[in-house]
Amino acid sequence: MSWLSNVRNKIASMTKKETPDNLWHKCKKCEAMVFLKEYEENLHICPRCDHHGRIGPMLRFEQIMDENSWKIIPFTAVKEDPLKFKDQKKYTDRLKAARQKTEEQDALITVFGTIEEQPCVVGVQDFAFMGGSMGLAVGQAFVDGANRALEEQCPYIIFTAAGGARMQEGILSLMQMPKTTVAISMLREAGLPFIVVLTDPTTGGVTASYAMLGDIQISEPSALIGFAGQRVIENTIREKLPDNFQTAEYLLEHGMIDRVVHRKEMRHELARTMDYLMAWKSAA
Template identity: 70%
Template structure:
């Protein structure tokens, strides 16, 4: 035995203390390590660079509705796996895994509540649920949200976050594009506003339908918004796209958005829009 081994054996080592795995958050934009509590208190926005992280329906509703008080709408029941689809996994298994991971029934959740005293029905797409993909359940939830807004005589506000249509449902997923468009037309017939807030990312068939049909189009800073991916476009047109192409700020500069609003200001901005579009509609 060497002298080094003898010394090592005489040194009392203290067992490594276990700590929680979620104590720190690494910002994907600036790579800074942020104390998780600080990150959450800042509405899941990086305090160093302002990167807006992706959040789910529960966090969004808590931030948006007065006092974090809201009533979730029942999730519409639809036929699951209508095509009996299977790739590397069965579609039903993918749905079960997504439900286990998110605690939600599908990718779009609606809730009723008030925003600075104004009644509103708000729908939130959860990118964590199979990339927020649009299928039968998302289409049914969107229609249910729009009908609830008509019933309550209040605006329907949708927060989009999606990779597009759900390939496991084939043509049935694409049929949700005209279906949601009809629901938006019914809102307009009732004289009620339809407000879209695009979050990161909003792409594919969602962008090609209800994400771009709002009476007012908002987006969070830095949100990726587009139909096809940048590499696909560059390959097709054989040109290099401009810096920041398909980001919210670029789209604002080119007339596709009305506003880019930071998350901390979003609640107040939505209340201002509702007040302007539905004057005298404050809840009693």
């Protein structure tokens, strides 16, 4: 090996050690390369175009809950593979892979804690867990969260992010739609607020059930929100839809949601909303 080749190999080796693969984040919207540390410190929002990246439950709880105030509500066991489903892989294998990837039990995690010293139950769907799909476990976790809110007499906040119902559980996944609706009715009867925060993306059976039943409907900027896909709708009605169709801003303009709130303002907005909606309790 020549002296020049030896020097080149050493430089390449040093470069690889000093520039790890996770040093940069590429924005999915503007494709700008941003320092990962800068991106994380900015709450996973692109500092160039303000695109709100997708985040998981633990990061969400850290961002909005009071420090050291929240505890995870334990999962109630459900039948994991009721239909013994198999496509290219066994459903049980897909669950195992999703759990290894996210380090979560299923696609919805609920906690009890405080936001600006106001007690609340908060649920966060994880799109990284099988597309945030709704099955028996998600439906049960939602109901467990509602029951805890009833027990504590506090608001229930849900952050949605889902591709819809979980196909591997067939009609049993669709039955979670009325099941969660009944839980929301119980909250309403008790006079407890149900606040929905729509995040990117919220679609399918989740949109058709609890995602659109909030007393207050909030969304993060530019979130994709809808039931069927835009292309499916266009092919059905044979009309061209607006480019911003099914975005949070479009839904706000057409009266389907109440607010579009920046992630940096979400914590205070939720605290203020809870304060308004729970005024009856302090006055009683």
